[in-house]
Amino acid sequence: MSKRRVKEAATQPPELTGVAQLLSEMPEATLDLHGYTGPQARLRVRDFLTTHSQISAGSVVHVITGKGSGSKGRGVLLELTRGLLEGEAANHVDEYAGMLGGGGWVVRVK
Numbered sequence: 207m208s209k210r211r212v213k214e215a216a217t218q219p220p221e222l223t224g225v226a227q228l229l230s231e232m233p234e235a236t237l238d239l240h241g242y243t244g245p246q247a248r249l250r251v252r253d254f255l256t257t258h259s260q261i262s263a264g265s266v267v268h269v270i271t272g273k274g275s276g277s278k279g280r281g282v283l284l285e286l287t288r289g290l291l292e293g294e295a296a297n298h299v300d301e302y303a304g305m306l307g308g309g310g311w312v313v314r315v316k
Contacts, residue, residue, distance in 0.1 A: 225303045228312055234258065234265035239283050240272050247271075247283050251290050259298035259315040270310040287311055 222230055237254045239247045251269060258267050274281010291302050291311060300314040 228266065228301055228303050228314060229306065231266040231312075231314075233268040233312070234262045236268040236270060238270040239287070240270065242283070244282050244286050247286060248290065251287055252295050255290075255295045255298040255313065255315060263316060264300070265315060267313050267315060268305070268310060269313060270305075273309045284309070 235254075235258055237250060239250065242250060254267070254269070258265065269287055271283035271287050272281065274284060288311070291299050291313065298315055300316045302311050302313040304310075305312055
């Protein structure tokens with residue numbers, strides 16, 4: 207007599223929530239700040255988030271800062287951008303998280 211294998215019911219993966227959900231979404235737009243100075247980057251990030259909160263509220267955008275390894279001295283863009291996300295641009299930010307591997311931010315705009 208042969209043994210029959212009973213197929214197990216396929217289970218659905220759990221729904222993503224929070225940071226996992228944010229990081230899994232495709233970006234509507236990307237801003238790459240490589241080569242910008244701190245003051246230049248501040249203006250670009252502020253304008254980028256303002257624009258995308260108006261034209262694509264609720265969507266995800268990426269802000270690429272780099273890790274600062276090519277900078278003379280300490281890289282500043284990653285922390286400068288975090289400061290903007292928590293400060294003067296916070297009214298355009300619903301949530302944000304650091305990119306896997308570093309070097310940028312994933313942002314859901316309001």
